[in-house]
Amino acid sequence: xxxxxxxxxxxxxxxxxxxxxxxxxxxxxxxxxxxxxxxxxxxxxxxxxxxxxxxxxxxxxxxxxxxxxxxxxxxxxxxxxxxxxxxxxxxxxxxxxxxxxxxxxxxxxxxxxxxxxxxxxxxxxxxxxxxxxxxxxxxxxxxxxxxxxxxxxxxxxxxxxxxxxxxx
Amino acid sequence: xxxxxxxxxxxxxxxxxxxxxxxxxxxxxxxxxxxxxxxxxxxxxxxxxxxxxxxxxxxxxxxxxxxxxxxxxxxxxxxxxxxxxxxxxxxxxxxxxxxxxxxxxxxxxxxxxxxxxxxxxxxxxxxxxxxxxxxxxxxxxxxxxxxxxxxxxxxxxxxxxxxxxxxxxxxxxxxxxxxxxxxxxxxxxxxxxxxxxxxxxxxxxxxxxxxxxxxxxxxxxxxxxxxxxxxxxxxxxxxxxxxxxxxxxxxxxxxxxxxxxxxxxxxxxxxxxxxxxxxxxxxxxxxxxxxxxxxxxxxxxxxxxxxxxxxxxxxxxxxxxxxxxxxxxxxxxxxxxxxxxxxxxxxxxxxxxxxxxxxxxxxxxxxxxxxxxxxxxxxxxxxxxxxxxxxxxxxxxxxxxxxxx
Numbered sequence: 001x002x003x004x005x006x007x008x009x010x011x012x013x014x015x016x017x018x019x020x021x022x023x024x025x026x027x028x029x030x031x032x033x034x035x036x037x038x039x040x041x042x043x044x045x046x047x048x049x050x051x052x053x054x055x056x057x058x059x060x061x062x063x064x065x066x067x068x069x070x071x072x073x074x075x076x077x078x079x080x081x082x083x084x085x086x087x088x089x090x091x092x093x094x095x096x097x098x099x100x101x102x103x104x105x106x107x108x109x110x111x112x113x114x115x116x117x118x119x120x121x122x123x124x125x126x127x128x129x130x131x132x133x134x135x136x137x138x139x140x141x142x143x144x145x146x147x148x149x150x151x152x153x154x155x156x157x158x159x160x161x162x163x164x165x166x167x168x
Numbered sequence: 169x170x171x172x173x174x175x176x177x178x179x180x181x182x183x184x185x186x187x188x189x190x191x192x193x194x195x196x197x198x199x200x201x202x203x204x205x206x207x208x209x210x211x212x213x214x215x216x217x218x219x220x221x222x223x224x225x226x227x228x229x230x231x232x233x234x235x236x237x238x239x240x241x242x243x244x245x246x247x248x249x250x251x252x253x254x255x256x257x258x259x260x261x262x263x264x265x266x267x268x269x270x271x272x273x274x275x276x277x278x279x280x281x282x283x284x285x286x287x288x289x290x291x292x293x294x295x296x297x298x299x300x301x302x303x304x305x306x307x308x309x310x311x312x313x314x315x316x317x318x319x320x321x322x323x324x325x326x327x328x329x330x331x332x333x334x335x336x337x338x339x340x341x342x343x344x345x346x347x348x349x350x351x352x353x354x355x356x357x358x359x360x361x362x363x364x365x366x367x368x369x370x371x372x373x374x375x376x377x378x379x380x381x382x383x384x385x386x387x388x389x390x391x392x393x394x395x396x397x398x399x400x401x402x403x404x405x406x407x408x409x410x411x412x413x414x415x416x417x418x419x420x421x422x423x424x425x426x427x428x429x430x431x432x433x434x435x436x437x438x439x440x441x442x443x444x445x446x447x448x449x450x451x452x453x454x455x456x457x458x459x460x461x462x463x464x465x466x467x468x469x470x471x472x473x474x475x476x477x478x479x480x481x482x483x484x485x486x487x488x489x490x491x492x493x494x495x496x497x498x499x500x501x502x503x504x505x506x507x508x509x510x511x512x513x514x515x516x517x518x519x520x521x522x523x524x525x526x527x528x529x530x531x532x533x534x535x536x537x538x539x540x541x542x543x544x545x546x547x548x549x550x551x552x553x554x555x556x557x558x559x560x561x562x563x564x565x566x567x568x569x570x571x572x573x
Contacts, residue, residue, distance in 0.1 A: 027227075027234035063192045066201065074227040075305060077314045077343070077350055080220065081205030088198045095195065099179040132210070134312075135357035137378040 015166065018052045018159075019064050026072040026083075041140070042147035045072065046117050049087050050152075051159045053094035054109065059166075062091055079132055086120045106156065114149045121145050221345045228316050228348050232304040246438070276470060282413070298332070298443040299323055304348065306439060313356035313376065314339075317442060320347045324446050330410055332443040333434040337361070337403060337414045341444070349444075353436050354382060354416070362406035363416055363430075368394035371404055374416065374430050380437075382417065382430035392428070397421040401430055411445070536565045543569030 013020070025044045045068065052060040069084030076083075093116045097109070121141050128134040193201075208216055250257075305316035319325050321344050329341040331351045339359065343350035352359055355376040363374050365384075370391045374382040384395075399419040405412025417432040544564035546553035552571050554561040564571055 024234060027231045028238050061192070062195060062198055066193075066198045069202070070205070070223070071227050071231075074224050075231050077312050079206055080209035080223075081202045085199065085202035085206065088195055088202055092195050092199070096179050100175070127206075137357060140378060 015059055017162065018048060018056070018060060019068075022048050022065065022068050023071065026068045026075060040147065041144045042151050043117070043144060044151075044155075045083075045087065046090060046120075046148050047113075047152050047155045048159075049090045050094050050113055050116065051156055053091040054098055055159070056163055056166075057095065057098070062088065065091060078128070082124060082127060086124060089120055089123075090116060106153075109156075110149075110152055113152050114145075117145055117148055224343075224345050225347060228305055228345075231316075235305065297446045299446060301331075301442050301444050303439045303442060306437075313353040313359075313378065313436070314342070315351050315353065315436075315439060315442075316348055317351055317444065318348050319444055320345045320349050322346055323444070325349050325444055328409065329447075330414070330445045332414070332445065333439055334443075335415065336433040337410065337416050338434055338436065338439065338442055340410065351442070354432055355380060355436055361410060361416060362404045363401040364404040365395055365399050365401050365419060367396060367399060370394050371406070372401075374401060377429070380432075381420070382432060384419075384428040384430060387428075395419055395421070395428060411447075533562065533565060536568060540565055540569035544571070 022045055025048070049060075049065055053062075053065075065087045066084045069082075069087040070080060072078075072083040073080050093112075097112055101108075121144070125136060125138065125141055128136055209220060299319060301317040301319040303315050304318045317331070325341055325344055327341055327344055329349075331338045331340060337354065339351045339353040339356075341349045342352040353376070354361060354374070355378065357376055357378045359376040359382075361374045361382070363372055363384075364370070365372060368391075370387065372384045372391075373386040375385050377383045384401075397419060401416045401419060403410040403412055403414040403416060415433055417430040420429040420431050541556075544553050544561050546555060554564055
């Protein structure tokens with residue numbers, strides 16, 4: 001298990017790791033497009049934001065999440081503010097789930113996550129199609145939604161380990 | 169019931185408005201802030217454009233730096249793939265190079281002719297200046313296909329500037345900042361390219377399918393049959409979005425969904441450097457004749473060389489033809505003479521034969537005359553014969569003394 005002395009620089013970086021990874025992912029796009037797998041894509045920021053807004057909101061600055069959204073819009077070429085809105089909506093839904101949940105359950109969280117990303121992707125698709133006249137392939141959205149949903153379980157294992165290491 | 173509704177409202181209010189100790193803004197504020205930015209970014213005010221441009225400059229540069237490790241992994245993976253196919257690729261490339269070398273000369277001629285014709289049509293000469301640009305960000309969104317290049321308005325890049333990978337079309341610029349620009353790739357769903365498909369010279373629009381290929385749309389139904397598999401699609405120049413005659417890709421009719429697809433020549437996932445074509449329209453008045461002459465001198469020199477070569481070949485062949493012609497004339501004259509001699513001989517022989525026939529006839533008459541003269545001669549007053557020497561007498565002799573038919 002990784003152990004740091006508190007007030008150490010590495011410890012501070014380790015605490016800020018989710019936000020750092022979020023920024024790295026929006027700057028860098030973890031898309032694995034060079035693998036040339038048809039239709040394969042998933043939205044890593046959605047997974048990360050939802051998990052940490054749900055489980056470790058004390059260490060997760062929403063304003064930085066908002067900024068990460070702006071960066072993502074700039075890198076991907078979407079209208080400025082759209083990803084920020086999506087990320088903040090995820091935070092709101094995660095906060096709501098946290099408030100109404102007494103005993104957390106991974107399966108419930110997982111399917112709630114599916115509902116949220118489906119809703120947010122629908123909003124994104126509608127805004128882009130109706131207000132910005134973007135030609136979009138809905139299949140790509142659905143596939144992206146599906147893979148994001150699948151990968152949530154895998155990443156939540158890593159995130160859980162990370163949070164556990166922090167608590168220790 | 170009322171309690172559960174209260175719980176719901178409390179949870180919602182808490183989610184939207186409650187600000188924990190480490191948060192600078194409530195989530196509701198950030199939602200409004202996002203919507204405000206979306207609305208603001210869709211407006212075309214100068215201040216907003218400048219701000220957007222500054223943000224993009226910073227983000228693109230940062231993204232380029234942050235992407236270095238991932239790009240390293242990506243390039244290592246691709247290099248490994250390349251090495252495995254190295255020899256096979258080498259052989260194919262060698263064959264292609266040989267073919268291209270042979271095609272290069274004719275292309276030069278066509279290009280210079282094309283430029284001349286265009287200048288005649290427009291009264292303008294378009295000088296294309298291709299500049300090399302580095303792809304600094306190529307993170308493909310699953311929904312949008314675009315790249316960022318490190319050339320912007322500083323290098324005179326404009327919205328609509330055509331972007332090439334070698335001589336193949338890659339896309340066009342849709343957003344320009346001071347030192348960088350965004351290029352919409354041909355594979356994007358929002359990309360429409362007017363193309364001509366050869367053979368058949370079929371006009372169509374190619375739309376990106378959001379993946380790796382393009383799809384032919386907006387084509388007349390009766391022209392679909394004219395399109396062949398592996399037919400070449402090049403830009404038609406319609407609508408002045410893209411310049412005409414730029415190779416785009418080859419037709420792929422093997423798709424199971426019966427869509428006519430286009431395999432682009434360029435692999436858009438492998439772009440590292442691209443060329444941006446900066447067009448400058450230069451009027452061609454008489455004042456600039458000297459300048460123009462210098463500019464076109466190279467092209468003219470190539471053309472002159474080719475024409476002089478052609479002329480030499482023509483002169484040589486002409487001399488050969490003349491010599492052959494002379495020989496043939498002499499031969500014809502000789503033959504004519506022979507024909508005349510033969511004709512004379514023929515006439516002479518005909519006369520001899522005719523004379524011979526006459527002699528034969530005369531001999532026959534004399535022979536029969538000796539036998540039948542008594543029967544045909546008229547000696548008495550009521551005899552039925554004929555007077556000697558008349559045609560009737562001769563006829564009677566030839567009929568062996570028979571009088572009448």
